[in-house]
Amino acid sequence: MLSVGLDWGEASRTLGWLWLALLASGIYHGINPGMGWPLAVSAGLMERSPRALLGALGALSAGHLLATFLVLLPFALLLALAEWQRPIQLGASLLVIGFGAYRLIDRRHPRALARIPPTQLALWSFAVAIAHGAALMLVPIYLGLCQAADLDAAHQAAGALVTANLAMAVLVSLVHVLAMVAAGGCLGWLVYRYLGLKFVSRSWFNLDAVWAASLVLVGAAALAFNLASWR
Amino acid sequence: MTMRPDPTFHASPKLAMEAPPENFAYTLLLSPDFSKPDALAVIDAKPGSPTYSQIVHTVTMPNKGDEFHHFGWNACSSALSPLAGHAFIERRYLIIPGLRSSRIYIIDTKPDPTQAKIHKVIEPEEVFKKTGYSRPHTIHCGPDGIYVSTLGGGGKDGTSGPPGVFIMDCETFEVLGRWEIDRGPQTLHYDFWWNLPRDYMVTSEWGLPPQFENGIVPEDLLSNKYGHRLHFWDLRARRNVQTIDLGANHQMALEVRPAHDPVREYGFAGVVVDTTNLEGSIWTWWREGGKFHAEKTATIPPEPAPKEKLPPLLQGFGAVPPLVTDIDLSMDDRFLYVSCWGTGEMRQYDVSDPRKPKLAGSVYTGGIVRRAPHPSGKAYAGGPQMVEISRDGKRVYWTNSLYSTWDDQFYPDGVPGVEVMANVGRSGGLELASDYFVSFPEGYRAHQVRLEGGDCSTDSFCYPSA
Numbered sequence: 001m002l003s004v005g006l007d008w009g010e011a012s013r014t015l016g017w018l019w020l021a022l023l024a025s026g027i028y029h030g031i032n033p034g035m036g037w038p039l040a041v042s043a044g045l046m047e048r049s050p051r052a053l054l055g056a057l058g059a060l061s062a063g064h065l066l067a068t069f070l071v072l073l074p075f076a077l078l079l080a081l082a083e084w085q086r087p088i089q090l091g092a093s094l095l096v097i098g099f100g101a102y103r104l105i106d107r108r109h110p111r112a113l114a115r116i117p118p119t120q121l122a123l124w125s126f127a128v129a130i131a132h133g134a135a136l137m138l139v140p141i142y143l144g145l146c147q148a149a150d151l152d153a154a155h156q157a158a159g160a161l162v163t164a165n166l167a168m169a170v171l172v173s174l175v176h177v178l179a180m181v182a183a184g185g186c187l188g189w190l191v192y193r194y195l196g197l198k199f200v201s202r203s204w205f206n207l208d209a210v211w212a213a214s215l216v217l218v219g220a221a222a223l224a225f226n227l228a229s230w231r
Numbered sequence: 232m233t234m235r236p237d238p239t240f241h242a243s244p245k246l247a248m249e250a251p252p253e254n255f256a257y258t259l260l261l262s263p264d265f266s267k268p269d270a271l272a273v274i275d276a277k278p279g280s281p282t283y284s285q286i287v288h289t290v291t292m293p294n295k296g297d298e299f300h301h302f303g304w305n306a307c308s309s310a311l312s313p314l315a316g317h318a319f320i321e322r323r324y325l326i327i328p329g330l331r332s333s334r335i336y337i338i339d340t341k342p343d344p345t346q347a348k349i350h351k352v353i354e355p356e357e358v359f360k361k362t363g364y365s366r367p368h369t370i371h372c373g374p375d376g377i378y379v380s381t382l383g384g385g386g387k388d389g390t391s392g393p394p395g396v397f398i399m400d401c402e403t404f405e406v407l408g409r410w411e412i413d414r415g416p417q418t419l420h421y422d423f424w425w426n427l428p429r430d431y432m433v434t435s436e437w438g439l440p441p442q443f444e445n446g447i448v449p450e451d452l453l454s455n456k457y458g459h460r461l462h463f464w465d466l467r468a469r470r471n472v473q474t475i476d477l478g479a480n481h482q483m484a485l486e487v488r489p490a491h492d493p494v495r496e497y498g499f500a501g502v503v504v505d506t507t508n509l510e511g512s513i514w515t516w517w518r519e520g521g522k523f524h525a526e527k528t529a530t531i532p533p534e535p536a537p538k539e540k541l542p543p544l545l546q547g548f549g550a551v552p553p554l555v556t557d558i559d560l561s562m563d564d565r566f567l568y569v570s571c572w573g574t575g576e577m578r579q580y581d582v583s584d585p586r587k588p589k590l591a592g593s594v595y596t597g598g599i600v601r602r603a604p605h606p607s608g609k610a611y612a613g614g615p616q617m618v619e620i621s622r623d624g625k626r627v628y629w630t631n632s633l634y635s636t637w638d639d640q641f642y643p644d645g646v647p648g649v650e651v652m653a654n655v656g657r658s659g660g661l662e663l664a665s666d667y668f669v670s671f672p673e674g675y676r677a678h679q680v681r682l683e684g685g686d687c688s689t690d691s692f693c694y695p696s697a
C-alpha cells in the first residue's frame with residue numbers, strides 16, 4: 001500500500017509520532033479554558049467540594065469523548081472502502097484546513113454556548129468540541145494511525161477492517177480524552193486548591209487565532225504527509 | 232476582540248472588591264420638559280484631583296424627549312463565565328435606552344472616559360419590529376449578550392401585549408429578539424437580575440406606560456393596580472417557573488438585588504408603598520428546596536406632616552410616605568442601601584443575616600417636608616434616589632430625581648439635578664462627604680450612576696468569593 005517503501009523502523013517512528021501528537025492534542029485541549037476546566041473549578045467552589053470538581057471533569061470528559069468518537073465514526077466506516085483511502089485522507093485534510101481557515105476568517109464566537117444550562121456539562125462539552133472543531137482536529141491523526149497500523153494487515157476483509165478501524169476510533173478518542181482530562185484536571189485542581197481565582201482571568205489568553213491556525217497546521221501536515229507517502 | 236480578558240472583569244465578588252477604586256462616575260441627565268436633548272455626564276471621582284466632583288465631559292444626544300433613566304455596560308465580569316468560554320470583549324460601551332422614546336444609544340468610553348462619544352444609535356422602530364416591546368429600561372450584561380428589560384409592550388401606548396426582556400449582541404449591538412419562551416402569568420415589568428451558575432432570573436413589576444408616563448395615577452395606586460409580584464425564571468430555559476404575589480397592597484415592587492456571591496441563593500426587593508399604611512418595605516426572597524420564597528423583612532414608616540407642607544397629591548393623607556424607590560446591595564452582600572425618596576433618608580441595613588436586616592446607618596438629604604440640606608451648605612431638592620455603591624463598598628453615590636412627571640407631583644418646586652456621595656464606616660454607618668456635590672447644568676435632572684470599571688448593580692459572577 002505504501003509505494004515509497006517505508007521500512008519497519010520508519011513506520012514505527014511514524015506511529016510513535018502520531019501517538020505523541022494525539023497526547024499533545026489532548027493536553028492542548030485540556031489546558032484551553034474554552035474546553036471547560038474553569039467549569040470544574042466553578043463547580044468545586046460552588047459546592048465547596050473537590051468531589052463536585054471531579055464530577056464536572058467527568059461530565060466534561062464524557063461530552064468530549066462522545067464528540068470525538070462521533071466525528072471519527074464516519075471516517076472509520078469510510079476507510080473500509082480500501083480503494084478510496086487516498087481521496088478520504090485528502091478530503092479529511094482539506095476539511096480540517098477549510099474549517100481552520102473558516103475559523104480564522106469568521107472570528108465570531110458562538111455565544112449561544114453560554115445558554116446551555118450549567119447542569120448539563122456533558123452536553124456543553126459535546127457542543128463546544130463540535131463547534132470549535134476540537135474533534136475534527138483529531139481526524140488526520142486518526143487516519144494516520146489507521147494507516148500506519150494497517151501496514152501488516154493490508155488485505156483484510158472489509159468487515160474486519162471496519163472492526164479494526166472502529167476499535168482504533170475508540171482508542172484514539174479515549175487516549176485523547178484521558179490526556180485532556182489529565183491536563184485540564186491538573187490545572188483546575190491547582191487553581192481550585194492553590195492558585196486561586198485570579199488565575200482564571202490572568203491565564204486566559206485569546207486562543208482563537210492559534211486554535212484556528214492549529215487546525216490548518218494539522219490539516220496541512222497530514223496533507224503533506226499523504227502526498228509524500230503516495231508519490 | 233482582545234487577547235486577554237478586560238482587567239475590570241473579576242472572577243469573584245471578592246476580587247472585584249480588591250480592584251482599584253473608580254476614577255469616574257457616569258451619570259444620566261434628562262431634560263424633564265423635553266426642551267433639551269438628554270445627556271451623559273462624566274464626573275471626576277478621583278479624590279485629590281483638581282476637578283474632583285466636577286463634570287469633566289458631557290455627551291449630548293442628537294434627539295430630544297428620550298427620557299434617560301437606567302443604563303449599563305456592554306460587558307462585565309459575567310464575561311468570565313466558564314460556559315461562555317470566551318472572555319475577550321471589553322467593558323467599553325455604555326448602553327443608554329430612552330425610556331420614553333425607545334431609542335437606544337451606544338456610547339464608546341474608550342480611549343478615555345473624557346472622550347466618550349456616540350458609537351451607534353438604535354432607532355425605536357428596530358426595537359419595536361424585532362421584539363414587539365417598547366420603553367427599554369434596565370440593562371444587564373450577560374455572558375451571551377446584553378439583556379434589556381422593557382416596561383411597555385407593542386402599540387402606541389405600549390399596552391398591546393406584555394412587556395418583557397430582549398437580547399442584544401454585545402459587539403455589534405444588533406437587537407436579537409425576545410428572551411422569553413414562556414412568560415407564565417407575567418404581564419408587567421420593571422427590574423431583573425440573575426444568579427448565573429444557579430441558572431435563575433428574578434423580575435419585578437412597576438406598571439404599564441399609561442400608569443407612569445404622565446405621572447402617577449392616584450386612582451390606580453389606591454385600587455392597587457400597580458405591580459406587586461416577583462417572577463422567578465429558569466434562566467437558560469427562559470421559562471417563568473414561579474410567581475410570588477407580595478400582596479396587592481404592596482404597590483410597585485421595583486429593584487431586585489440578588490446576592491453577588493453566586494453560592495448565596497437569596498436577594499432583596501424594595502416595595503415603594505403599602506397602600507394600607509403608606510409604609511415602604513424591604514423583602515427578602517430565597518430559594519430553598521427547589522422553591523422560591525419571599526417575606527417582608529423590614530418596614531419603614533411614613534412621617535406625619537401638616538397638610539400645608541405637602542404637595543396636593545399627599546394632602547389627603549397628612550403624611551409623607553418613605554417611598555422606597557431604589558435599593559442596592561454592597562459587593563460583599565453585607566449592606567443593603569435603601570433610598571427613601573419621600574422622607575429624604577438614605578438607609579443602610581446590615582443584611583449579614585438576610586432575613587433579619589438591621590438598620591446600621593442613615594443620613595438625610597432633601598425630603599418632601601424635611602428638606603435636609605447637604606453638609607456643603609448647598610440646597611438639595613428631591614430625595615435620595617438612584618443609589619450606586621463603589622466596588623470596595625466604601626463610597627455610596629446617589630442622585631435626586633425619580634422620573635420626570637413623578638418628580639413634579641411629589642416635588643412641585645422642582646428637582647434640580649445633584650449627585651452626592653457618602654463614606655461608609657468600617658463597621659457600617661454613613662457620613663456625607665462635604666466635598667462631593669455635583670450640580671448639573673440648568674434644566675437637567677440626574678438619574679442613574681454607573682462607576683468606571685463596574686459597580687454593585689452591574690457585575691454578576693460565576694465563581695464564589697470563598
